[in-house]
Amino acid sequence: DIQMTQSPASLSASLGETVSIECLASEDIYNNLAWYQQKPGKSPQLLIYYASSLQDGVPSRFSGSGSGTQYSLKINSLESEDAATYFCLQDSEYPPTFGGGTKLELK
Amino acid sequence: EVQLVESGGGLVQPGRSLKLSCAASGFTFSNYYMAWVRQAPKKGLEWVATISTSGSRTYYPDSVKGRFTISRDNAKSSLYLQMNSLKSEDTATYYCARHLLASYVMDAWGQGASVTVSS
Numbered sequence: 019d020i021q022m023t024q025s026p027a028s029l030s031a032s033l034g035e036t037v038s039i040e041c042l043a044s045e046d047i048y049n050n051l052a053w054y055q056q057k058p059g060k061s062p063q064l065l066i067y068y069a070s071s072l073q074d075g076v077p078s079r080f081s082g083s084g085s086g087t088q089y090s091l092k093i094n095s096l097e098s099e100d101a102a103t104y105f106c107l108q109d110s111e112y113p114p115t116f117g118g119g120t121k122l123e124l125k
Numbered sequence: 126e127v128q129l130v131e132s133g134g135g136l137v138q139p140g141r142s143l144k145l146s147c148a149a150s151g152f153t154f155s156n157y158y159m160a161w162v163r164q165a166p167k168k169g170l171e172w173v174a175t176i177s178t179s180g181s182r183t184y185y186p187d188s189v190k191g192r193f194t195i196s197r198d199n200a201k202s203s204l205y206l207q208m209n210s211l212k213s214e215d216t217a218t219y220y221c222a223r224h225l226l227a228s229y230v231m232d233a234w235g236q237g238a239s240v241t242v243s244s
Contacts, residue, residue: 052230054170061220061234062170073232105170109229113186116170 020044020108024117032125036094039120041106043087050110053082053091056119057102065104066091098124127151127233129221134238137211145238147204147221152233154202158224160231161195161206163217163240171217174206175224189215211242 021044031037041051049069054062064073066082069089079094093100101124106117133145145161161173174195175184183195194207204221219238222231 050228061236062231063234064230064232067225067228067230067232107170107230112184112229114172114229116172118169 019113020047020111020115022106022108022115022117024106024120026120027118028121028123030123030125031096033096033098035096036092037096037122038093039091039104039106039122041084041089041091041108041117043089043108043110046086047089047108047110049085050108051082051084051089052107052109053080054105054107055100055102056105062105093122096124100124127223129223129233129235131219131221131235131238134219134240136241136243138244139212139242141211142207142209143211143240144208145206145219145221145240147206147235149202149204149221149223152223154197155199157226159195159197159204160222160224160229161193161204162220162222162231162234163215164220164237165214165217168217172229173219175229176204208240211240213242216240216242 023042025040051069053066056062070082081092103119103121128150130148137143160175176195180197192210196205221235223233225232
């Protein structure tokens with residue numbers, strides 16, 4: 019199975035700041051990488067698919083990049099509603115596997 | 126609006142069975158692969174099962190293969206997960222999810238059904 023190592027496990031940032039979250043795959047996943055946002059008590063919401071394609075309705079301050087084994091999610095101009103846990107998912111190879119998650123707290 | 130509503134969760138003893146259901150609406154259910162994904166308390170996400178549009182193909186990780194069975198009824202726009210020989214490590218919130226076309230990525234999720242396996 020492809021292992022997805024996500025970092026950092028948690029981070030704290032201020033409103034208006036820009037943050038990045040990383041996912042490292044154990045092998046090349048050919049841009050088959052998605053990002054999800056999950057708020058406490060809620061189900062995950064798809065933000066980005068195929069590494070950099072923005073899901074309909076997702077604010078443009080979210081962006082994804084990367085290739086090969088290294089991918090990142092960038093959130094510009096943090097807003098209070100961005101406080102959540104973020105997960106990556108590789109769907110390059112069966113079985114699909116998730117990263118461990120990054121908990122983003124707003125100062 | 127796409128809606129996925131799970132039901133059937135609860136408390137069950139180890140070794141027993143439980144069946145989850147998911148009622149879909151707001152899209153043409155029969156056109157989409159569907160999945161179950163679980164999340165243990167305070168833990169990450171784990172894909173549990175996927176089923177093809179017709180139901181003829183199913184996919185599972187090793188952790189549940191042989192114990193869990195995913196099925197669907199396109200006439201009722203419903204998805205199911207039959208869970209047998211339950212273990213304490215199966216305790217989780219189980220989400221019904223829709224796959225993006227031609228992808229394992231899930232683009233719509235239900236609110237989740239809680240399953241607790243304990244004596």
